[in-house]
Amino acid sequence: MWRYVIKRVLLALLILLGVSALIYLLSMLMPADYIDNQTSAALANGSMTQDDVNRLKELYGLADKSFGGIIKSYYSWLISTLSGDLGFSFLYGKPVTEVISDYVWLSFLIALISFVLQTVIAIPMGIKAAVRQYGVYDYTVSVFAMIGTALPSFFLSALLMNVLSIKLGLFPLQGLTSATIVFAKDAHLEIFLDKAWHLVLPITVLTVLGVGGTMRFTRTNMLEVLNSDYIRTARAKGLSENTVVYKHAFRNTMIPLITSLSGMLPGLFGGAMITETVFAIPGIGYMALRATQQGDIPFIMGYNMFLAILTVSGMLISDLMYMVVDPRVKLS
């Protein structure tokens, strides 16, 4: 088993190398880089000259955009990354690692809560829909799941904001804290509740968006299992339909579910870029979007490497979980 893990990790490193080169190239080829973004106003009103701008670019390592230049700067990025230094974020003026570790936890919290909610809602729904295939329940749930999956997150967010915040005033519109309330320094509970209140809508959006997929996945797997020979055997034994479904079928349905869901766990640290931005929640996704818009190459690189590592470890966890939950699988 360890040989398998090592093999997978080595393969993962290779993938990460490729990914990093690609992203670096793409970021360097963005039409307006960080300096252009920062200086365009000053350049336009004459407070800076093109020479100043070029000097700045030299300073930031953005001057040479030829292919050879990109390779050279990629190489130096790679060397420092391998020594554990992801560099300084242009935009946030802090080490990239520090920005990530500062903002990732809020994103993780939001994602984790909606992940748990989504799983708890979707799995029983999927099972019930499969058991009553083509029944009223199945059709209803499937239609809602489809709508939830198909809605773009910004649209659903905007809809909820419009109805629940603006029209009904039930929830705060944006941000993580209420600007209009002044809390006493030691009013920890109130501050906590205020923050939690701000997170209700983003978590709802993420949950609604996720339920459909998991529900469909559960349903499909359950249907496949329910049509298998061993389920017929279980029925032929005289077991009640409940035992057949919730013992014999469920255990088999859980195999693909657990492996795919556990593979999603690392991704929870990745942040929900669009939803966080729409609700102005200062999570890692929001920070990354801003950095990308500004051409903050060290942060873009650092964040994308972080995402790539999360994805790769998700796949690895998923494979290992297979071995844990399915007695038939021996990895080699």
Next chain:
Amino acid sequence: MGMMKIFKRKKIQGIDDTHYLTLKEEIRISKENNKIIRQFERRKARRNVDESEYLTQMRDPSNVVEFDELHTYFYTEVGTVKAVNGVSFDIPEGKIIGVVGESGCGKSVTSLSLMQLVQAPQGQIVSGSIRYKASDGKCYDVTKMPTSEMLKIRGKDIAMIFQEPMTSLNPVFRIGEQMDEVVLLHDSSATPESARKRSIEMLNLVGIAMADKVYSSYPHELSGGMRQRVMIAMALSCDPRLIIADEPTTALDVTIQAQILDLLRSVMNRINGSIMLITHDLGVIAEMADEVVVMYAGRIIEKGSVREIFHNPRHPYTIGLMKSKPGKATQGERLYSIKGQVPNPINMPDHCYFYNRCDHRMEICSKAYPEMLQFSPTHFSSCYLYDENKVGDTKNVKESE
């Protein structure tokens, strides 16, 4: 018109024709199906049904099971498949009844009907009855029983062994757990320890040497033959009165096949029950069965004792089957095979289903479906060839051509 091309229409393929459904037909079929299925499902789901509703009398008290004009249909999206279309035969106590017929002729569906295990909701027992005599002498009509009562019979009085030993055991539970489950379910006095003892006893009985080891194995750790032995052990664990073996050896190697058949026979002596042995292999029938039922396209076309069927087959289809038996062909000769195909199960003709493939067909054969004729107390066949009232005034179509 363009729409018709964009959406792939469902098609029904017959022997000579392929018929595409129009959207209208499809909607009509689906509506009708839903209505019928809902009625049947509601009946099965009823609770607290009075026993008198499904109590009945055996025609012959020496039978365990009597199929009587059983009709089991599948309401599919392309139409109604009459998988079992008027099947009547008896399973006497202590006998092995062989059911033969080519694949798709309704053997499995007949046996599943007896267990009320036809794939619902599309599959439904439409009419007819299946009488089952319980050990206490009471006689039930299985087709009228609510599912909750059926659960007490399944696995206890009637047990099943399936064709695919590789997939018939649940891959995520150990053998022991799956075997104990049956014992614990049907024997209210059983404890986990006694169930374990019983399971291991059964594993020993079916000739598994390291019963303890197999008991704690997962199915994937066993070979196909071993798994089939486990299935047999599981079927035996509640001393069933009838074992349904649906092609129990089809998926196994030839050498293993013989072992499993031997095992079934010895098991049968031990439990003193009956076996309904489904197969398409006449060799298996010759070796095992006391009586034979020959099915064709959802109907029984001939039934009788093994001697009668093998030495004096009446129906042209049975005769063809006998001729196509591998043992019959001498070396170098091509194996005989009956030409043509089974008719499309959705649009069954009104006449004899074997008409298109029959070498002896006559004018009358394209008219009403032939009735069952009796040749001996046990031997029946439905074919006009032997109908003295009819055969005289018709001539063989073949000859006149």
